[in-house]
Structure formats: structure tokens, C-alpha cells
Amino acid sequence: MVTFYRRLPKFYYVAPNAIEEVLSLLSQYKDRAKVIAGGTDLVPKLKRREIKAPEYIIDLKGIPDLDSIRYSEGSGLRLGALVTIHAVETSPVIGEKFSVLFQAAQSMASAQVRNRGTIAGNICNAVPSADTAPALLVLDAELKLISLRGERLVKIEDFFIGPNKTVLTGEEILQEIRVPELLGGKGVYLKLAPRHSMDLAVVGVAVAVVLENGVCREVRIALGAVNPIPMRARKAESIIKGQRMKAEVVERAAQIAAEECRPISDHRASAEYRIEMVRVLTKRAINQALFS
Amino acid sequence: MLTVNGKSYELSVSPWRTLLEVIREDLGLTGTKEGCHLGECGACTVIMDGKTVNSCLVLATEADGKQVTTIEGLADGDKLHPVQQAFVDHGGLQCGFCTPGMIMSAKVLLDEKPDPSKEEIKRAIAGNMCRCTGYTKIIESIKAAAGNVEGK
Numbered sequence: 296m297v298t299f300y301r302r303l304p305k306f307y308y309v310a311p312n313a314i315e316e317v318l319s320l321l322s323q324y325k326d327r328a329k330v331i332a333g334g335t336d337l338v339p340k341l342k343r344r345e346i347k348a349p350e351y352i353i354d355l356k357g358i359p360d361l362d363s364i365r366y367s368e369g370s371g372l373r374l375g376a377l378v379t380i381h382a383v384e385t386s387p388v389i390g391e392k393f394s395v396l397f398q399a400a401q402s403m404a405s406a407q408v409r410n411r412g413t414i415a416g417n418i419c420n421a422v423p424s425a426d427t428a429p430a431l432l433v434l435d436a437e438l439k440l441i442s443l444r445g446e447r448l449v450k451i452e453d454f455f456i457g458p459n460k461t462v463l464t465g466e467e468i469l470q471e472i473r474v475p476e477l478l479g480g481k482g483v484y485l486k487l488a489p490r491h492s493m494d495l496a497v498v499g500v501a502v503a504v505v506l507e508n509g510v511c512r513e514v515r516i517a518l519g520a521v522n523p524i525p526m527r528a529r530k531a532e533s534i535i536k537g538q539r540m541k542a543e544v545v546e547r548a549a550q551i552a553a554e555e556c557r558p559i560s561d562h563r564a565s566a567e568y569r570i571e572m573v574r575v576l577t578k579r580a581i582n583q584a585l586f587s
Numbered sequence: 588m589l590t591v592n593g594k595s596y597e598l599s600v601s602p603w604r605t606l607l608e609v610i611r612e613d614l615g616l617t618g619t620k621e622g623c624h625l626g627e628c629g630a631c632t633v634i635m636d637g638k639t640v641n642s643c644l645v646l647a648t649e650a651d652g653k654q655v656t657t658i659e660g661l662a663d664g665d666k667l668h669p670v671q672q673a674f675v676d677h678g679g680l681q682c683g684f685c686t687p688g689m690i691m692s693a694k695v696l697l698d699e700k701p702d703p704s705k706e707e708i709k710r711a712i713a714g715n716m717c718r719c720t721g722y723t724k725i726i727e728s729i730k731a732a733a734g735n736v737e738g739k
Binding site: 301302303304305307308310331334335338339342343352354356381404405406407408410491492493 | 601602603604605608624625626627629632638639640641643644645646648649692695709710711713714715
């Protein structure tokens, strides 16, 4: 028989069918446990021995309702922790009303990974290039974190604290992503990557704009892969907000966005290239949001 | 209880073993290949409850109660599945290592979209790396399997 030499480290596997049970296991084991949803980030990390092997892996997939996508007018969109990337990229309501998130989901990985990987997992792994992060930032999403001690709502802007680091404690899980509706607005996500698929963003730009009689009532710009954490480009936003939309204004905002980000140079791209591409893509994304 | 190609298996499996390991080592179905082991290459693609997954990223215990189809489950006796036959007829392979995974992705695509465009085919197999063919023959094979005229 075939010999494998690239196996997972050993762990206990628990698959509770109630969220309370997950929370009580987490409060007991804390950092000795890891939760698994799609596993498309966790399993490679464990195989590569990038993170310390947990003693326990707690599977969320036995918990009912966590995979539901709920939308109601007024209260917006609610995505359970088990909603897959595939479920988002094929959801008609997300395609229609939350196009920026729809586009981000479509830009990710491969069919196999999208079928398995979750939006919540993409956020919780907190990679600086996570595609859904800029999309959820411009939608002003809120994250419902839950532990045995209770629950709290955290704005996505306050969720990331560094590369691969979030405010989640070892006892908490992200139960639900809440996305308010962007009334009358239009969102766009643009991803720069050498390959169309199976690639991380070199730069990711999400934009959401609400226009009223040619004047920008609301604008949000978020950048991925060009900062230690996915960020809102607030200075660039302030250039546009309240202005009549003209080419010079868009140009100026894109320039400011490029000055706001703090990219690193690595094997994917140099910092200088990323900065220039932030300018190009921000301008392009705003124009697409305005004129498409 | 694991169901692979319509056959149910009652197995006792260590929790850290992947679906791929169990399919190959315990069930002896070596048509499913291990390439990168990290979900990048798609050689280990199987169909689980109607959707393609990288079996190297799925814990065997996570497949409990699911319907799994591997490349061995496609042919009907000696008669190849139309997608398999198309790959043979149109030379959609060279070394053949990526082929089982490629065919699983193509099968699910054609189940969902019987007449896909070239762009849809390319997107559907984007998670399956082939280092021999340059993909042209693979795309032609899938087009042919869909009953289309070969697209250039």
C-alpha cells in the first residue's frame, strides 16, 4: 500500500449537535481546541505544521441552522458561520443586493474549495489578503461572537488586529455575520492576482457608493493585501463624500487611498507595485460602481 | 458509515485521517490521486453529496453519512462514463495523474450545465492543475462530452 508522509498530526475529534455544547467544550479546552468549519484553511495549516496541533478539533457542522442565509428587507443579511463561499456566490439575493460580497466570493480559490470553505472561516483566519474582508468592510458588517459568558457584536473594522489575528478569544466563536443593506448603493470588488483562480490577492479593492442627484451621499473604500489588516481607506472616502462626482475627484481619492495603505514587499509583489495598483484599482472600482 | 460509489462501508477510522487516505488505503480505490495534499492541485477531487471537494482536506469522519463518488464509480461495467470516453477519444490526458480529478470536476459541471461555454469549463476546472497538456485538449474533451462541436 501507498505510504503517506504528509499526514495530519493526531487529535481528538468532537462533533456536537448544539452550539451550547461547542461553547462549553471551548470554555473547558480553550487554546487546546480548534473549531473546524470547512477545514480548507485549518487542514493545510495543520499538515504544514504551521500552527501548534490542537488536542481537540471541534466540528461545527453538526449544529443546525448555522448554514443559513437569511435576508429580510430592513434588517439586511445574516450569514451563519457555516455558510460556504459557494452558497454566497450562488445566492440570488446576495447577487442582487450585496454585489460586492458576491464578486469577492466568486473571485476566490477553486470550486472544490468554495464548496467547502466558509465566509466566516475566511474572516476568522484573518489573512491580510482575505477577499471577503474588504467586501464586508464596505458593507459595514457586524460579527456576532458568542461564548459561554455571553455574546457581543463587533464591527468588522474592529475585528482584525494583525495578520492572522483577531479579537476572538479562545472561548469564542463567530456565530453570525450581519450585513446591513446598502440602500440605493452599488458595490464593486476588484482583485488583482496573476491567476484568475486559485490565487491570493496581490491587491483587493472593495468600493460601495450611494449617489443622490450626482452627489455622493455615502462612500466606503476598503483595501486588502496592502496593510497588516484589511483596512478602510477613510481619508480617500472623505475626499469623495458629499462631492459632485467628477473625474478629478475620483482621481484624487484613488491617489489618497494609495498613500494610506501600508503594504509589504514579498514574493508576490513589491510594496511600490501594490501602492500603484491600489491607485489604479480604486479609481477603476469607483468608476465601475458609479457607471455600471 | 461511509458510502463510496454506492457501497456502504462501516469503518473505524482515526480522526486525523483524511478522506483521501481512507479511500486509497482502506478501500483500495487508488484512482483518486494525492498531489499537493494541501487543496491546491485538485488531483484528489471526489464528489461528495453532489459537489466536488478536495478529499485531502476532508477528514474521513466528516464524510460520515455522505455519498462519495470517486473515479471508480463513474463507469458502468466496461462502459466508460461519457466524460471518460471523451477524454480517451480526444486525447484529454498525457501522464494521466490529474485526469481522475479533472473528470470529477467536469462531470459535476456537466450535471449542472449540460452545455457549458469555454469560459465556464475553464472556471470549473480551475482547481485542477495539469502540468502536461496545457489544458487545450482537456477543454476540447469536456466540450465533446457535452455534445458540442469542438470549440477553438
